[in-house]
Amino acid sequence: xxxxxxxxxxxxxxxxxxxxxxxxxxxxxxxxxxxxxxxxxxxxxxxxxxxxxxxxxxxxxxxxxxxxxxxxxxxxxxxxxxxxxxxxxxxxxxxxxxxxxxxxxxxxxxxxxxxxxxxxxxxxxxxxxxxxxxxxxxxxxxxxxxxxxxxxxxxxxxxxxxxxxxxxxxxxxxxxxxxxxxxxxxxxxxxxxxxxxxxxxxxxxxxxxxxxxxxxxxxxxxxxxxxxxxxxxxxxxxxxxxxxxxxxxxxxxxxxxxxxxxxxxxxxxxxxxxxxxxxxxxxxxxxxxxxxxxxxxxxxxxxxxxxxxxxxxxxxxxxxxxxxxxxxxxxxxxxxxxxxxxxxxxxxxxxxxxxxxxxxxxxxxxxxxxxxxxxxxxxxxxxxxxxxxxxxxxxxxxxxxxxxxxxxxxxxxxxxxxxxxxxxxxxxxxxxxxxxxxxxxxxxxxxxxxxxxxxxxxxxxxxxxxxxxxxxxxxxxxxxxxxxxxxxxxxxxxxxxxxxxxxxxxxxxxxxxxxxxxxxxxxxxxxxxxxxxxxxxxxxxxxxxxxxxxxxxxxxxxxxxxxxxxxxxxxxxxxxxxxxxxxxxxxxxxxxxxxxxxxxxxxxxxxxxxxxxxxxxxxxxxxxxxxxxxxxxxxxxxxxxxxxxxxxxxxxxxxxxxxxxxxxxxxxxxxxxxxxxxxxxxxxxxxxxxxxxxxxxxxxxx
Numbered sequence: 117x118x119x120x121x122x123x124x125x126x127x128x129x130x131x132x133x134x135x136x137x138x139x140x141x142x143x144x145x146x147x148x149x150x151x152x153x154x155x156x157x158x159x160x161x162x163x164x165x166x167x168x169x170x171x172x173x174x175x176x177x178x179x180x181x182x183x184x185x186x187x188x189x190x191x192x193x194x195x196x197x198x199x200x201x202x203x204x205x206x207x208x209x210x211x212x213x214x215x216x217x218x219x220x221x222x223x224x225x226x227x228x229x230x231x232x233x234x235x236x237x238x239x240x241x242x243x244x245x246x247x248x249x250x251x252x253x254x255x256x257x258x259x260x261x262x263x264x265x266x267x268x269x270x271x272x273x274x275x276x277x278x279x280x281x282x283x284x285x286x287x288x289x290x291x292x293x294x295x296x297x298x299x300x301x302x303x304x305x306x307x308x309x310x311x312x313x314x315x316x317x318x319x320x321x322x323x324x325x326x327x328x329x330x331x332x333x334x335x336x337x338x339x340x341x342x343x344x345x346x347x348x349x350x351x352x353x354x355x356x357x358x359x360x361x362x363x364x365x366x367x368x369x370x371x372x373x374x375x376x377x378x379x380x381x382x383x384x385x386x387x388x389x390x391x392x393x394x395x396x397x398x399x400x401x402x403x404x405x406x407x408x409x410x411x412x413x414x415x416x417x418x419x420x421x422x423x424x425x426x427x428x429x430x431x432x433x434x435x436x437x438x439x440x441x442x443x444x445x446x447x448x449x450x451x452x453x454x455x456x457x458x459x460x461x462x463x464x465x466x467x468x469x470x471x472x473x474x475x476x477x478x479x480x481x482x483x484x485x486x487x488x489x490x491x492x493x494x495x496x497x498x499x500x501x502x503x504x505x506x507x508x509x510x511x512x513x514x515x516x517x518x519x520x521x522x523x524x525x526x527x528x529x530x531x532x533x534x535x536x537x538x539x540x541x542x543x544x545x546x547x548x549x550x551x552x553x554x555x556x557x558x559x560x561x562x563x564x565x566x567x568x569x570x571x572x573x574x575x576x577x578x579x580x581x582x583x584x585x586x587x588x589x590x591x592x593x594x595x596x597x598x599x600x601x602x603x604x605x606x607x608x609x610x611x612x613x614x615x616x617x618x619x620x621x622x623x624x625x626x627x628x629x630x631x632x633x634x635x636x637x638x639x640x641x642x643x644x645x646x647x648x649x650x651x652x653x654x655x656x657x658x659x660x661x662x663x664x665x666x667x668x669x670x671x672x673x674x675x676x677x678x679x680x681x682x683x684x685x686x687x688x689x690x691x692x693x694x695x696x697x698x699x700x701x702x703x704x705x706x707x708x709x710x711x712x713x714x715x716x717x718x719x720x721x722x723x724x725x726x727x728x729x730x731x732x733x734x735x736x737x738x739x740x741x742x743x744x745x746x747x748x749x750x751x752x753x754x755x756x757x758x759x760x761x762x763x764x765x766x767x768x769x770x771x772x773x774x775x776x777x778x779x780x781x782x783x784x785x786x787x788x789x790x791x792x793x794x795x796x797x798x799x800x801x802x803x804x805x806x807x808x809x810x811x812x813x814x815x816x817x818x
Contacts, residue, residue, distance in 0.1 A: 151526075152609050155598055159526045161450050162593045165441040168582035171589050174200070174433035175425060175493075175580055183423040185264050185343070187216060187230040187395050190421045190464070194398035197420070197432070197462050204440035205447070206402035206460070213396035214464075214471035218354035222470040223743035224810065228265070228351030230395025235387065236262040238326070238362045240375075241275060242383035249371060252326075252384070253362045258339055259423055260573040263327075263361030265345035265352035266388055273387035274360075276323040280376060284313055295321035298384050300372055302329040307344045307762035312752040315347040315357045324360030324386055328369025331570055336367040338574040341423055349748030349761050351467065352392070360388055397421075399463030399472065404439050404446075406600060408455035412482045414600045415556065416458065416592055417546055418489035419465035424575035426492035426565050428465075434585060435460045435489055438593035454600035456484065465490070469546045470743055473554060484669055485516050485599050486558040487592060490545045493584035498566025501584060503591065504537040506560040510655075510790040511772045512550040513663040514557040516599065518613040523595045527587070534587070543744075543768040551772055553742035557666075559595070561588065604671040607679055611667045615686045618660030619693055625649075625656040626697040633704045639714030643721030646705045650698050650720055655789045657694035661687050728799050732781035737774045737802050738812040744768040745810050758797075758804050765796055774811075779818060 177200075181192040198211040214222070218229035236255035244250075253261035279294060281301040299322050304310045317325055330340045342363050347356045364372070375382045399420070403413065416438070418431035439460055445451040459479075463469055473480050494501040505524060507517040517538075524536030541547070542560055549556040563584065569575040602610070629649030636642050664686055671679045702717075709716045725733075744767050747760030759765045769791060773783045784798045805811045 152522075152606075154601075155522065155526055155594075158451065158594050158597055159523075159530075161445055162441060162590050162597070163527070163530065165445050165450075166437060166586055166590045166593065167441065168586040168589075170440065171433050171437035171585045172580065172582050174436045175429045175585070176577060178420070178432050179423075179425045179429040179577055182420055182429060184259050185341075185421065185423050186232045187397070188232055191396075191398050193420055194400050194462075197400040197436075200436060201400060201402035201460070204436065205404075205443040206439065207405045209400070209402035211398060211400050212472075213398045214468060215394075216397040217394040218352070218356075218392075221749075222467075222474040223741045224745045224748070225467055225470050225743070226349075226351065226353050226746070226748045227397065227467060227471070228346070228353060229356075229392045230397070231265050231352065231390065231392055233262065233266070233388065233390040235389050236266065236362075237385075237387050238364070239385050240382065241385045242381065243375065243379055249368075252364045252368050252372075253339075258573050260339040260341040261363055262388070263325075263345055263363055264341070264343040265356075265392075266361040266390055267358030268390045269324075269360055269386055269388045271389070273385050274323050275383055275385045278326070278372060278376060278382040278384055280373065284309065286316070289313075289316050289320060291320045296323055298322075298324050298326055298386065300326045300328070300369070302369075303327040303342060305329075307346075307349055308747075308752045308755070308760050310344060311347045311349060314345065314359050314361070318357035318359040322359065324362065326362045326364055326372075326384075328364050328366050328372075330366055330572065332568040332572065333366060334567065335365075335569065335572055335574050337365050338569070338572040339363045339365055341571040341573065343422070343571070344762070346748060348751055349746050351748070353748065358392065360386055362386070397464050397467055397471070399461065399468045401459060401461045401463075401472070403457040403459045404443055405453070406455050406457035407453045410455075410482070412456040412484055413459045413479060414456055414596045415461060415483050415486035415549075416489060416596055417461040417463065417469060417486060417549075419468065419546060420462050421464040421468075424569070424571065425577040425580050426494060426575050427570060428490050429577075430493040430580055430585060430588070431489035431491055432462050434493065434588040434592055435462065437585070437589040438596070441589070442593050442597055451597065452601070454597055455603065456600040458596045458600050459483075465545060466548075469549070473549070473742070480554065480556065483556050485514075486549050486556045487520075487595060488546045488549070488558055488560040489588070489592065490560065491562045491588065492565045493580050493588055494563060494565035495579065496581045496583040498564075500564035501566055501581070502534050502537070503561045503563045503587065504539045506539045506542040506547065506562060508550045508557050508559070509541040509543070509769060509772050510659050511552060511786070512557055513659045514666045515610045515614040515663055516557045516559060516666075517663065518617045519599065519610060520559045520595055521617070522613050523598065524591055527591055527594060531587075541769065543766045548743050548768055551742055551768065552775060553739060561591065563588075602670050604675055604679060607667045607670055608682075610670070611664050611683055611686055614660070614663050614667065615690060618657070618663065618690045621656045621660055622653060622690070622694050622697055625652045626701055629701055630704050633701070633708050636708060636712075638712060639709055639716075639718055640721070642705045642709055642714060642718045644723060646701060646718060647720035647722045649701045652789060653694050653698050653701070655786075657690055661690055664690070728797075729781050729784065732784055732799050733779050733818045734815055735780040735799070735802070736776065736778070736814045736816050737780055737783070737806075738776040738814060739771065739774050740811060744771060745805060750808060754808075756800075756804050758801050765794075766791065770798070779816065781818075
């Protein structure tokens with residue numbers, strides 16, 4: 117038995133007997149210290165059944181149509197997925213669609229307009245070129261060389277001079293400089309600034325925008341896929357400016373700049389045959405049928421409608437391969453049919469998932485957990501290609517966090533050189549289902565491709581490794597099958613492994629404070645550090661006790677009170693361990709106080725409350741819709757500098773704590789306990805949202 121095993125066995129016995137543990141708990145070194153025979157059997161059967169060749173075929177076929185990133189091609193992908201779901205034995209297969217009309221909203225996402233393109237070419241006409249360097253972009257050869265939602269040119273195209281733009285200040289984008297010109301610039305990563313730039317160029321009469329931006333400067337011959345072309349955010353809506361847009365490679369950008377320096381004048385010809393129209397954004401879904409009468413579901417969701425093989429044909433393929441393998445195992449009698457259905461949902465990122473949630477509230481209410489599959493399956497031996505698992509936000513910490521890591525540990529135990537890692541909540545992509553207004557705990561596996569090819573024409577199928585795809589498909593199958601099969605008989609084990617994570621979380625919370633204490637110069641600093649450390653330890657204990665209690669989700673209504681009582685020893689042990697770490701910190705603080713000659717014992721001293729936090733204590737924010745607040749319907753110049761979708765500030769992580777009951781001061785406190793101190797005007801932000809009708813604010817007396 118591994119170190120700590122006797123302690124965990126003692127805790128388990130106490131849990132099962134419902135009696136108190138007399139000895140204080142010791143931190144287990146592993147997440148769990150006993151195997152679940154059911155899980156081990158599932159791992160072995162799935163490992164033998166997953167077919168990497170089948171999964172690769174799903175990658176190839178999905179990427180074949182999605183790589184063109186037009187709405188007609190998205191419909192082709194959805195039809196293929198519908199047919200494939202039926203072919204692998206799924207039930208209740210549906211091909212649905214959200215409106216792509218540029219105005220309908222789900223949550224705070226404004227659905228984009230549909231878009232199609234037949235051809236697009238950008239070439240140098242002056243100085244004349246006899247070699248291939250004269251062709252800067254050709255959609256038919258490299259789709260990513262055209263900006264998604266690029267506006268059209270006249271049928272015969274346009275010929276225009278190139279002007280370089282290196283500053284995005286309003287005074288530098290005047291009509292005389294850019295009118296009738298093809299503007300060369302590196303488009304900003306910030307979507308609000310990008311939208312503002314594009315809209316201003318269009319208003320000033322620019323002929324088009326050429327960008328040589330990239331996320332990875334090493335990819336000198338890769339075209340960055342620019343898929344955000346709205347004036348106020350991501351998608352192109354009815355109010356967006358139809359500017360022509362091309363994406364050229366860093367090498368081509370350097371070449372254009374050299375031509376400008378040498379010749380003074382460079383002229384380009386652009387032809388874009390594109391159109392906007394009111395259409396639909398398609399998605400496909402189906403279930404591996406469960407045996408239960410409650411119609412509960414476990415959800416796998418992954419986005420379609422992007423051109424990368426690893427973003428995200430791999431995610432879609434892994435979902436298909438996982439349920440195909442499970443269906444074969446169930447049909448053969450190797451595995452029993454789970455009580456819950458396992459649903460796969462392949463949809464456009466954010467737009468499609470939000471539309472699905474909004475139009476299927478009954479299914480959402482019956483979904484007990486999800487896994488968001490937006491990840492690569494990169495070269496097996498390259499750095500960064502092993503899977504890590506982003507867990508739920510702290511507000512929704514769950515036994516499912518412990519379960520995914522136990523699944524990954526069990527699976528990788530049979531493979532050399534792969535160690536599963538966990539990572540904090542990632543408030544992007546379709547992991548937003550863990551928002552308490554939606555209420556579906558959501559895990560998100562992630563891995564790299566060795567060389568970063570995110571949103572780049574270099575993200576091709578030759579970078580997909582069948583071994584990585586095998587691992588991803590297997591873990592999806594094992595995790596969702598176990599969760600779909602779990603019932604109150606599994607509560608004891610799931611609560612145990614959740615508590616094991618809790619001990620680690622509490623110890624990890626204490627460690628940095630214990631380290632810093634040894635360097636602090638005086639009693640005041642020690643008091644502040646003690647206050648912060650005690651708050652963090654208490655916070656982690658509270659979150660992990662909630663995670664243990666989340667296992668009650670699996671219990672029948674009439675048994676929950678009894679099972680809740682049986683969890684009490686685990687909850688007490690978590691609290692006892694947190695108390696021990698708090699006392700350990702107090703001892704370290706007072707030991708340091710003696711070293712620096714400070715009076716003791718040192719008391720915890722919270723920092724003084726500033727006027728902003730004092731105001732926040734009188735404010736309760738009430739959200740109006742689920743999900744993040746994108747601001748994609750509000751012009752950038754009306755935002756008072758506050759962020760919308762795609763900004764660095766993790767808005768969704770903040771909104772997760774806004775429940776309509778906590779004061780804003782409590783929201784700030786919890787957000788910073790989860791993510792660390794933030795240089796962000798919380799009060800100003802929510803007052804701004806309230807002025808524009810996105811939230812309501814109620815005044816209260818704390």
